[in-house]
Amino acid sequence: MAKPRRAMGLLLKVNLLLGSLAFAALAIFSAQEIQTTRSSIREEIEASNRIATQLLARITAIYSRQGPVALAEVLRQTGRVRANEIRLYDHAGELLYESPPTSYKAGRYAPEWYAALVTPAMKATVIRVNAGTLVVAPNPTRAVLDGWDDLVSFMVIQSAALLMAYLLLSWMLMRWLAPFEQIRRALLQIGSGRHDVRLPALPGREPGEMGMAFNRMAQAVQDDIASRQQIAQAEARLAAQREFTQALHRRIEDERRAIARELHDEMGQSLTAMRSISAALAQNPELRGKPAGEAARLLFETAGASFDAMHRLIPRLRPIQLEEIGLGDAVRDLVASLQQAHPGLHITLAMDLAQHDAVHVDAETCAFRILQEALTNVVRHAQASAAWVELSIRDGALRVCIADNGRGADEPLSRNGHYGLRGMRERAEALGGRLAIGPAQQGGLQVSAWIPLQEETV
Incomplete structure (x- = not known):
């Protein structure tokens, strides 16, 4: 060539x-x-x-x-x-x-x-x-x-x-054009990556103005590169933090799953054995009507209450139905359980999960946890008589919205028991999504989350 x-x-x-x-x-x-x-x-x-x-x-x-x-x-x-x-x-x-x-x-x-x-x-x-x-x-x-x-x-x-x-004339031209040669060399140095190059005050009106313009341009380029580097570093830190948060939530879910399994398998069997033994003792004719028989009966009732409390705690630790029946049925089960436990609160549920197969597991878990935490806050703090839950897939994202007609937020949400809202935001952001909290049209509080369908690579 x-x-x-x-x-x-x-x-x-x-x-x-x-x-x-x-x-x-x-x-x-x-x-x-x-x-x-x-x-x-x-x-x-x-x-x-x-x-x-x-x-x-x-x-x-x-x-x-x-x-x-x-x-x-x-x-x-x-x-x-x-x-x-x-x-x-x-x-x-x-x-x-x-x-x-x-x-x-x-x-x-x-x-x-x-x-x-x-x-x-x-x-x-x-x-x-x-x-x-x-x-x-x-x-x-x-x-x-x-x-x-x-x-x-x-x-x-x-x-x-x-x-x-x-x-x-050649000598005079060399003197006159010397500043332009300095400008040319400085431009070549800028092009080779030396963005710290600056020109001194050049003689002559035109070279002087060009030198000042070059220095302003070089400073702008250097500032722009520094800004881009800072942005890149911030994005890298954010990506690392998001990856860490995502891994942390996965670890928490794994621990919750393990604890729920241990409670269901080990403690559940122990409480069942306690109930069986205490029932047998309470039905023993020799102990009937005696203090030992009464103690056996109390032990039977206490073991039953503990067993019921454990079964109520297990879904909070790990929603087993999310793995067994899917996100839509798990949400329906959650809403039905809350409706049954709190008959004074009317919950309206609207779902559109036509593209459910496109949702990855972490997004399902995140959406369910946000719904669970938001509805728990409505029950505990909102003093509401009605709540509205919307779950849909639109524009390549899983959208979650929980609104109520309660008293709203009259204080900063990061105080006095509202750390759960911060956890919801961290969950959404860890998957590349976002969460917004603000007043609802019904007068209470509204929590809206947007979670990407596909898991982002960080």
């Missing part, structure tokens, strides 16, 4: 832009200088050729009668005429005179491409003389060389000036 190309930095882009502008400026200045040199050379050569032609025409007119040889001698004495090449031919076309080579910048010539750019197109002038021909041809090579030397000097000076300007 090909590696992604690394993008150019801002400073490099600006430097490339400045370098391109400098090169473009140098090219424009050079083109302008070449055009100026071309115009100057043309003007100079034309003027020089015109003057030389006029002068030579007069000289030729004066010495033409003496012949080409005399004219050649005059031209040799005159010497080289700048920017012109002079040749004298006799009537047979033989060269009698040619301008001597120039001594000005002898041996040097401008590059051919430059000469082609600046050399104007000019024709040689032919002057007829007696028995000969004088040819005056423009020769701009020295002027072209001067233009080339001027261009080289110009380019060197301009290049040095542009280079100094470029270096100065």
Whole structure:
């Protein structure tokens, strides 16, 4: 897989832009200088050729009668005429005179491409003389060389000036962009997980404002992460506490089940044996009417009362009918038992357990205990004449509601015997549910519980 190309930095882009502008400026200045040199050379050569032609025409007119040889001698004495090449031919076309080579910048010539750019197109002038021909041809090579030397000097000076300007601007840009580089590095550090990074006060208005905005952003990110960590820790503690409470209630139910079994099996058998023995003693003819017989009769009655009290206590410890007949019938049995024990309290029961198979065992136990505790509080504290019990499965939860028309709660529920309400709330929350306690529409107190159908994983 090909590696992604690394993008150019801002400073490099600006430097490339400045370098391109400098090169473009140098090219424009050079083109302008070449055009100026071309115009100057043309003007100079034309003027020089015109003057030389006029002068030579007069000289030729004066010495033409003496012949080409005399004219050649005059031209040799005159010497080289700048920017012109002079040749004298006799009537047979033989060269009698040619301008001597120039001594000005002898041996040097401008590059051919430059000469082609600046050399104007000019024709040689032919002057007829007696028995000969004088040819005056423009020769701009020295002027072209001067233009080339001027261009080289110009380019060197301009290049040095542009280079100094470029270096100065680069240095200034480095200073100006240094705060942005600090911001870039700080952003990379934030992205790598170092949320404690902060920027110092940066010079310049824009970098300063960006630095302050970055610091505010970094602080907000750090605060948000700290808050999330605290929330996660709190949720972990809550989950651990919920798991502990759930395990505690399970342990309590296991202990209650064991105690109920021990009472039913061991103590129940002992009390039954006591009743049998005392009944046999009380029916013995030898003890009938005697103090020993009366003691046997009292023992028989006491054992019976204890046996009845034990059987009333066992359902409080462990509702055996919840395991044997299910939640709905266990609730009906509980309501019927309370109705029978307290005929002055009318209890209305409404149930809708169409999805009962979806309820796990802990939720059934929790719902039954909440109903049991709430109805016990109604009987003991509410002084109510009526109570309403609703048990239903809706929206993926087991809902329990107990309301009465009693005196309500005229004091904090955590005081004076209301610890059972706290236990109900802990039971519901241990399974991921919730419990609400408030005034009922009938004037008394209402306890509402919401318990998830499926056991939550903590």
